[in-house]
Amino acid sequence: MKRALLISATFALLLAPLCAGAQEVYFSAGRNVLTNTKYVTGLVNGSRGCNSFDAGILWKASGTPAADMYHNPRVGLGFSYTNLGSLDCMEGSSIGDSFALYGTFVRDVLTFGPIRSGYDLQFGGALMTKPYHKTDNPLNVLYGGPFTFHIKAGIYILADITPQWSIGAEVGFKHNSACRLTIPNRGVNAVCYSFTSSYSFGNNTVKPGQQIKDASPLNRKLRFALFASGGIHRCMAEWEADQLLPVQERPDYYTPWFKGSVGAEVIWRYCQRTSSGLQLELHYLGNMEALRRSDAAMYGTRAKDAEYSPLSPGIGFVQDLYFGSWALGGGFGVYLYRKVGIHENRGPFYQKVHLRYYPPFLPSCFAGIALRAHKFNRADYLEFTLGAVL
Missing domain, CATH: 2.40.160.20 (Porin)
Structure with a gap:
C-alpha cells in the first residue's frame, strides 16, 4: 500500500x-x-x-x-x-x-x-x-x-x-x-x-528583462496596523499529568482550548521587498483551571504558590518579506508579564512565523495564519489573523 x-x-x-x-x-x-x-x-x-x-x-x-x-x-x-x-x-x-x-x-x-x-x-x-x-x-x-x-x-x-x-x-x-x-x-x-x-520545458536560464514599473510607488512612511488572532490548542500539561495514571485510566480525548491575541504594530517598509517594526500584543490563554489541576498533580505542594493569569502582554520585533500581495514574516518577542503556573512556563520569550495576504481590492486589510512557538522548538499553536492598516 x-x-x-x-x-x-x-x-x-x-x-x-x-x-x-x-x-x-x-x-x-x-x-x-x-x-x-x-x-x-x-x-x-x-x-x-x-x-x-x-x-x-x-x-x-x-x-x-x-x-x-x-x-x-x-x-x-x-x-x-x-x-x-x-x-x-x-x-x-x-x-x-x-x-x-x-x-x-x-x-x-x-x-x-x-x-x-x-x-x-x-x-x-x-x-x-x-x-x-x-x-x-x-x-x-x-x-x-x-x-x-x-x-x-x-x-x-x-x-x-x-x-x-x-x-x-x-x-x-x-x-x-x-x-x-x-x-x-x-x-x-x-x-x-x-x-x-x-x-x-524551456530554457532554464533566467535572463533579466525590461524592468516593469510598479504602478504603486513605495510609500516609505511609518504605517500602523491593528489585528486580532485566534486559534485552538490542547494542553500538554494535562497529557503529561495523566502519564502518572495507569494506562487504562488515561483519557483518549483532550478538550481543545482557545488561545488568542489582540495587538498593534508600527512598521517601516523601507524597500519593496521588506519591512521591519515593533509589535505590541495582549495574549489570552483560556485553560487556567486545567493548568492548576495539572500542576497540582505533577508538582504537589510546589504548585500551591504558583500564580495564574489568562492575560499576558508582550512586545516584539517583526520582519516581513513581500511578494506581490503576500508577506512572509517572523518575529521575536518578550512577555512583559506572564503567570501560567509551573509546567506551562517556558521562559519570557516567544517566537512567531506568519504568512499574510493583502487582497488587491482591499489593500489596507490583511488575513493570514501564524505559527507561535517557545524556545524555538515548541510549536504551541496555529492562529488565524485579521487586521487593518490605519
Missing part, C-alpha cells in the same frame, strides 16, 4: 505538467537526520537517519512587478515521502512514515555561469502513518494524530548541464508538527540533505 501510494503520487506529478502548463519538474532523493534528541533518544535505537524522496512541478513567475523584483522566482507544488518507519525504534513503538503535499517558493540568488544557488521554502500538510497511541504506540510522543503541518527551508546549488537539465544538491531543515491541535506534540525536526535534478 505504501509503495503503491508513492508510485501513484509520483506518476500524477509527472503527468501534471502536460495538463497544467508547468514549466519545470524536479526530483530529489536524500537523507533526513532527526535532531530533537531529547524525545527521540527514548524512542529510536541507533541511527536517526532515514531516506526521503521529493518530486514536484514549478511555474516561473513573470510579467509582474513582484516577479521582476525577485528575478523571476519559481512557485509550485510538491510531494515528499520520508521513510521514518525504517528507523529502529523501541519494541512496541514506531514513528511511521510521512507523506506530504506542499506549496513551494524557489528563488535563484547567485549565478556564476552555469552554476546557480538560492533558497527553497516549503509549506503544506503531511499524513503521518503511526501516531501516538497510549497502548499501541506509547513511546511516539513526536505527534499525536495522523495530520501535521510540513515546513521546510533549504539552500541549494545547481549546475545547468544542458539548456533543459540541471543537477545539484540541497541542505535544509524540516519540521512536522500538529501545533498542539493533537497531543502529544513534540514535533519531528530533521536536518535534510539531498541530491536533486530538474528538467525545464
Whole structure:
C-alpha cells in the first residue's frame, strides 16, 4: 500500500505538467537526520537517519512587478515521502512514515555561469502513518494524530548541464508538527540533505528583462496596523499529568482550548521587498483551571504558590518579506508579564512565523495564519489573523 501510494503520487506529478502548463519538474532523493534528541533518544535505537524522496512541478513567475523584483522566482507544488518507519525504534513503538503535499517558493540568488544557488521554502500538510497511541504506540510522543503541518527551508546549488537539465544538491531543515491541535506534540525536526535534478520545458536560464514599473510607488512612511488572532490548542500539561495514571485510566480525548491575541504594530517598509517594526500584543490563554489541576498533580505542594493569569502582554520585533500581495514574516518577542503556573512556563520569550495576504481590492486589510512557538522548538499553536492598516 505504501509503495503503491508513492508510485501513484509520483506518476500524477509527472503527468501534471502536460495538463497544467508547468514549466519545470524536479526530483530529489536524500537523507533526513532527526535532531530533537531529547524525545527521540527514548524512542529510536541507533541511527536517526532515514531516506526521503521529493518530486514536484514549478511555474516561473513573470510579467509582474513582484516577479521582476525577485528575478523571476519559481512557485509550485510538491510531494515528499520520508521513510521514518525504517528507523529502529523501541519494541512496541514506531514513528511511521510521512507523506506530504506542499506549496513551494524557489528563488535563484547567485549565478556564476552555469552554476546557480538560492533558497527553497516549503509549506503544506503531511499524513503521518503511526501516531501516538497510549497502548499501541506509547513511546511516539513526536505527534499525536495522523495530520501535521510540513515546513521546510533549504539552500541549494545547481549546475545547468544542458539548456533543459540541471543537477545539484540541497541542505535544509524540516519540521512536522500538529501545533498542539493533537497531543502529544513534540514535533519531528530533521536536518535534510539531498541530491536533486530538474528538467525545464524551456530554457532554464533566467535572463533579466525590461524592468516593469510598479504602478504603486513605495510609500516609505511609518504605517500602523491593528489585528486580532485566534486559534485552538490542547494542553500538554494535562497529557503529561495523566502519564502518572495507569494506562487504562488515561483519557483518549483532550478538550481543545482557545488561545488568542489582540495587538498593534508600527512598521517601516523601507524597500519593496521588506519591512521591519515593533509589535505590541495582549495574549489570552483560556485553560487556567486545567493548568492548576495539572500542576497540582505533577508538582504537589510546589504548585500551591504558583500564580495564574489568562492575560499576558508582550512586545516584539517583526520582519516581513513581500511578494506581490503576500508577506512572509517572523518575529521575536518578550512577555512583559506572564503567570501560567509551573509546567506551562517556558521562559519570557516567544517566537512567531506568519504568512499574510493583502487582497488587491482591499489593500489596507490583511488575513493570514501564524505559527507561535517557545524556545524555538515548541510549536504551541496555529492562529488565524485579521487586521487593518490605519
